Amino acid sequence: MWRLGSIVLVILGxxxxxxxxxxxxxxxxxxxxxxxxxxxxxxxxxxDRNSLSQYRMxxxxxxxxxxxxxxxxxxxxxxQTRHCQTLQHLISERNSSLGRVMPSSHLLSHDATLLxxxxxCLVQIADDPDRDAMREQLIALAAIKRSExxxxxxxxxxxxxxxxxxxxxxxxxxxxxxxxxxINDQAAVSALEEFARIGKALPDHLPPGxxxxxxxxxxxxxxxxxxxxxxxxxxxxxxxxxxxxxxxSDRAAQLCPQGAVTERARILQNVFRNIYVEDVxxxxxxxxxxxxxxxxxxxxxxxxxxQTQAGADYLASLQGTDTALWDSYQASLQAHNxxxxxxxxxxxxxxxxxx
Numbered sequence: 217m218w219r220l221g222s223i224v225l226v227i228l229g230x231x232x233x234x235x236x237x238x239x240x241x242x243x244x245x246x247x248x249x250x251x252x253x254x255x256x257x258x259x260x261x262x263x264d265r266n267s268l269s270q271y272r273m274x275x276x277x278x279x280x281x282x283x284x285x286x287x288x289x290x291x292x293x294x295x296q297t298r299h300c301q302t303l304q305h306l307i308s309e310r311n312s313s314l315g316r317v318m319p320s321s322h323l324l325s326h327d328a329t330l331l332x333x334x335x336x337c338l339v340q341i342a343d344d345p346d347r348d349a350m351r352e353q354l355i356a357l358a359a360i361k362r363s364e365x366x367x368x369x370x371x372x373x374x375x376x377x378x379x380x381x382x383x384x385x386x387x388x389x390x391x392x393x394x395x396x397x398x399i400n401d402q403a404a405v406s407a408l409e410e411f412a413r414i415g416k417a418l419p420d421h422l423p424p425g426x427x428x429x430x431x432x433x434x435x436x437x438x439x440x441x442x443x444x445x446x447x448x449x450x451x452x453x454x455x456x457x458x459x460x461x462x463x464x465s466d467r468a469a470q471l472c473p474q475g476a477v478t479e480r481a482r483i484l485q486n487v488f489r490n491i492y493v494e495d496v497x498x499x500x501x502x503x504x505x506x507x508x509x510x511x512x513x514x515x516x517x518x519x520x521x522x523q524t525q526a527g528a529d530y531l532a533s534l535q536g537t538d539t540a541l542w543d544s545y546q547a548s549l550q551a552h553n554x555x556x557x558x559x560x561x562x563x564x565x566x567x568x569x570x571x
Contacts, residue, residue, distance in 0.1 A: 241389045241448065241499060245455040248491050249462075255484045258462040263454045268385040271446055271533060271541065278526035279374035280320070281367045284360075300337035306330050320375030321433055324368050325426040327361055332422060334358045365419040366522030372429075373411065374527050382436040383534070386443035389451050390506060392499060401506055404439035407432040408513035415520030445506050446534070446541065452503060453545040456552040463555035472563035481563045488556060500549065511535045511542045 238246075242263065249260045273279070306329060310318070318326065334354050341347040373379045382404060393399055410432055414423050423429065436442070462468065471481040514535050518528070535542040560566045 239388050240392045242451060244392065244495055244499065245452065248487075248496050249455060249458055251487045251491055252459055252462050252484075255480060255487060256462050256465060256467045258465055258467065260458045260462065263451050265387075267454070268447060268450055271385045271450065273380055273383065273530055274526040276375060276380075279524055279530070280371050281522075281524055283364055283367060283371070299340040300333070303330070303333040303337045306333055320368075320371040321373075321378075321429070322426065324365075324372040324423055325429050327365065327368055328422040329425060331358055331361055334361075362419045365423070366415070366520070369415050369418055369423065369520065370523035370527060374523070376433055376436075378433040378437040382439055382442040383446070383530075384443045385446045385450070386440060387447070388444055389448035390441065390444045390499075390502060393502070399441070401439055401441035401445075401510065403435040404442055405509045405513050407435040408510075408517055412513065412516035412520060415517065415522075418520075441506060442510065445503070445510060448503050449507065449541050449545045452500065453541075453548045456545075456548040460548070460552045460555045463552075463559050468559050469562070471559065475562070475564060477563050477565065481565065485560065485563075485565050488560065492556070503545075507542060507545075 246262065252258070253260050306326070310326065310330070334357065338351060338354055338358075341351055391399070414429075417423075468484075471478060471484065514531060518531050518536060533540055537543060538547075557566060
């Protein structure tokens with residue numbers, strides 16, 4: 217019997233520890249819904265994490281563009297000159313076995329450097345009549361490479377694990393800050409803004425080299441907040457919708473018959489003050505603080521032309537349409553605040569109303 221009792225205690229401990237693993241933000245929102253449900257005698261549905269799968273990025277192959285492979289081997293022979301040795305090296309590097317599998321994020325900087333070296337080479341051979349054929353082929357190559365830059369840019373993003381890591385959905389929402397803990401996503405959001413600036417300037421202005429681009433990808437890789445924000449937006453939108461449905465119920469409409477404040481109405485007011493205002497709203501403010509610059513950066517990035525339909529559709533699922541994650545969250549937040557104002561207003565208990 218003692219052994220059986222011990223087993224039961226172990227099982228109970230595992231169950232309780234499993235409950236404790238629920239993220240603090242979700243526990244807070246569930247507590248809010250549970251309190252509303254008790255006061256208004258309503259049911260509610262817990263957040264289904266499987267619903268996050270709608271924000272899974274399409275397969276990389278669908279987001280990438282196939283670019284025509286330039287046969288630059290012939291150009292290697294054309295640049296056998298001491299004036300354009302750097303260009304010769306770049307072309308040879310691109311045609312090597314390693315160059316053919318160069319990461320997409322590196323190819324953007326490589327092509328930018330290649331175009332700069334072509335321009336430099338053209339200047340050096342401008343007065344050499346023996347280099348007319350070479351000059352024509354370099355001009356043609358530069359035109360092709362420059363026209364491909366927008367596609368190369370998007371391939372650099374969609375083909376990078378860093379971009380995928382930042383815009384995936386995490387298994388946890390944004391954490392609730394403890395004490396004076398300060399959390400921010402400034403480095404990653406600034407990286408997105410810089411990518412947008414680079415993309416919009418193409419093809420007239422060449423992208424920078426790897427020394428400037430690699431830190432941008434690294435900033436995305438180091439941040440968990442973008443993916444946690446996606447989780448938070450989906451979780452909180454669901455919770456707000458559930459709460460709004462309860463506040464719009466017939467039960468809520470009957471709280472104050474003929475304007476008379478009932479005991480149940482006062483209990484609901486306490487839920488508003490002590491739970492929604494004191495606990496939930498600070499988390500909503502955190503989401504706004506993280507989400508507004510994130511949304512603005514994505515909007516700027518979406519203005520860069522040249523990405524595939526699959527890539528464009530995915531970014532549009534995050535922001536910029538009525539059904540997008542950010543936009544629908546904002547609509548849910550507004551609807552929820554309006555529902556509170558209506559319920560409290562019917563009872564004369566809105567903030568600022570005399571009672």
